[in-house]
Amino acid sequence: MLSIGEFSRATGITVKTLRFYHEKGLLVPDHIDADSSYRYYRKEKIDTAKVITTLRKLELPLREIESILLSYQADLDILSFLETHQKNLHQRLSDLQTASNSLEALIRIEKEQRNPMPTTDFTIQEKELPTQLIASITMRGKYSDCSKGFAKLGKYFWSQANGKPFMLYYDKEYKEDDAHFATCFPIKKGTSKDDIEVWELPAGKCLSLMHKGCYDTLRNSYEKIIPAVKERGNLVCPSREIYHKGPGMLFKGNPKNYLTEIQILFTETC
Amino acid sequence: MLSIGEFSRATGITVKTLRFYHEKGLLVPDHIDADSSYRYYRKEKIDTAKVITTLRKLELPLREIESILLSYQADLDILSFLETHQKNLHQRLSDLQTASNSLEALIRIEKEQRNPMPTTDFTIQEKELPTQLIASITMRGKYSDCSKGFAKLGKYFWSQANGKPFMLYYDKEYKEDDAHFATCFPIKKGTSKDDIEVWELPAGKCLSLMHKGCYDTLRNSYEKIIPAVKERGNLVCPSREIYHKGPGMLFKGNPKNYLTEIQILFTETC
DNA sequence: CTTGACCCTCCACTAACTGGAGACCGTACG
DNA sequence: CGTACGGTCTCCAGTTAGTGGAGGGTCAAG
Structure with a gap:
């Protein structure tokens, strides 16, 4: 004893x-x-x-x-206990895996938010845009609903991210309540699923203008860039808005620091 | 409010x-x-x-x-918190993964313990043994130390298991305290590591005898099989003891149900 | 004024221990 | 035989992130 x-x-x-x-x-x-x-x-x-x-x-x-x-x-029989527990372990394991993946995405995004564009030029510039593979969700309604779209895209495609999220605007003029737009995410690869379409955005020549600050003042920048495009040729739909720096996944950040690039494609009138 | x-x-x-x-x-x-x-x-x-x-x-x-x-x-800076937590998550994740793997091994082994050989013949039989890849730990000393060897082999190779664990006996006669033997585990693939050697056990012709019960009575079975081998030719070292059913990983089980196969290779005297 | 929904505080409980206080037990040494 | 020291006892509190319930006060409508 x-x-x-x-x-x-x-x-x-x-x-x-x-x-x-x-x-x-x-x-x-x-x-x-x-x-x-x-x-x-x-x-x-x-x-x-x-x-x-x-x-x-x-x-x-x-x-x-x-x-x-x-x-x-x-x-x-003791096996049934062990097997039940094995199921629990697997469940817990996949929960943790999910949490870990999300956290990784969060860290990546917050990191990017912290380092702004190295040198940013707030003048109108001409750019050649290459084709890019994107995942998009097309929506009709209020612009403010776009956050849902980005949330869903992020959920499925964060791991395949290949650039900043952006929006496509299909309306030729500004519409408040019945807008036609798409939330988009450049990706490396992927397939369509539910209401998420994966497709290749065509290349083209555009004018680009970087906008700094809150989204409410975006109209000012549009009023600068649209006449410039019209001087060069015909506006091509859809226009693009690239969110270089916006509200983070966790915190809204300071809207004064938001950076949004407006890209309007055009065809030259020869 | x-x-x-x-x-x-x-x-x-x-x-x-x-x-x-x-x-x-x-x-x-x-x-x-x-x-x-x-x-x-x-x-x-x-x-x-x-x-x-x-x-x-x-x-x-x-x-x-x-x-x-x-x-x-x-x-x-909030990133440092997130990154610290990410490390913790990874740690927890790999702990859980280890536990889950071990549990899976445990379940597999306990399952095998439960289903004994379908039809077992307790007579001496001649067999052609194929070559097999094994992981082994060679030991000198007491037989009872073999459990440590099996534990270590199991730890590294359970996932590559390709059969029942067994022992190789290099001594021509029974030695109590200074025995020369190896704990072995048939595997699908693997590489040598520390004192674990991975090598190919050669093929050969042998006599085989299944022994039922506690290990203390194994000598009786040896006394049956050795003369039979000598009748056919020359004993080839090492002899093998295959543990079809022994103490489980968790519980010792009932020694009366242990099943051990003795295999002694020989070369025919023409 | 009553009814029902809403809200409050306080306590106990979960899992698997860990830490500490204060008291008792056993043995060896002087 | 007293005492010092280590081992052991019970009991209580605290850990995480809440959940459940008892008993009682508050608010707005009818």
Whole structure:
């Protein structure tokens, strides 16, 4: 018979924990001195204790371990317990994986928010846009609904991200309530799914203007760029708005620092 | 200003939890009625609340979230918190993965223990053994140390298992204390590591005898098979002992049900 | 004024321990 | 035989992130 300290050394389980297991009925001492209430364990109990530590390492809850121990004594099936627990572990594992992935995306995005464009020119510039593969959700209604679209795109395609999110505006003029637009995300690869379309945005020549500040003042920038485009040729729908720096995933940030690029494609009138 | 119930509906956080967050200083109401001690929240607090739920979904502890909220207000760096947490998540993830893998191995082994050989013949039989790739640990000393060897092999190669564990006996006669033997595990593939050697066990012709019961009585079976081998030719070292059914990973099981196959290779004397 | 919905505080409970206080027990040494 | 020291006892509190409930006060409508 071993005292609790000796048993602790033999099993690697702390004295505190042994007392706790006793209280829970999981590992009961074989004898308790009536006078001193000292706990004494038989050597054979070491095997039971080792089984408990083995199962605890597998993250089985104590209740399950108790059931397994009892079932084993009754020569019953212990596999079902293990398999149930395996399912739980898998569930927990995939939950954690999801959390970890989301966190990674969050870190990436917040990092990008922090480093603004190195040198930004707030003048109208001509640009050749290459084709790019994008995932998009086409929407009709209020512009403010776009956040839902970006949230959904981000959920499925953050890992394939290939640039900043942007919007396509199909209306030739400004519409408040019945706008026709698409939330877009440049991606490396992917396939259409539900209302998300994956397609290739055509190349073209455009004028570009970087806008700094809150979205309410975007109209001012449009009023600058549209006449400039008309001078060069015919406006091509849809126009694009690239969100270089906007509200972060977590915090809104300061709207004064938002950076939005307006791109309007055109065909030259020869 | 919203009452706690309205705020709860707006944020999806239960009333109970909101009170809890208040108590923790994480999300403090903007006003508390002096008479009724009703809590009232400004609408802007909804954003803060959403940040909290977002971060909770990423399994950040409340303390971390509080730090992030405070740091953000002070316009400090929040990335370091996120990155620290990401490390923790990865750690937890790999712990869980390990547990899940071990559990899977445990389930597989216990399952095999349960289904004994379908038809077992307890007579001496001649067999052609094919070559097989094995991982082995060579040991000198007491036979009883073999359990350590099997534990180590299992740890590294359970996922590549390709059959039952077995032992190679290099001694021509029985030695108690200075035996020369190897614990072995048939595997699909792998490389040598530390004291684990991966190599190909050569093919050969052997006599085989299945032994049922506790290991103490194995000698009886050896006394049956050795003369039979000698009749056919010369004994080839090492002999093999295959543990079809032995003590499980968790429980010792009943030694009466242990099944061990003795294989002794020989070269025919023409 | 009553009813029903809403809100309050305080307490207990979860899992698996850990830490500490204060008291008792056992053995060896002087 | 007294005492010093280590081992052991019980009991209580605290950890996380809430949940559940009891008992009682508050608000707005009818």
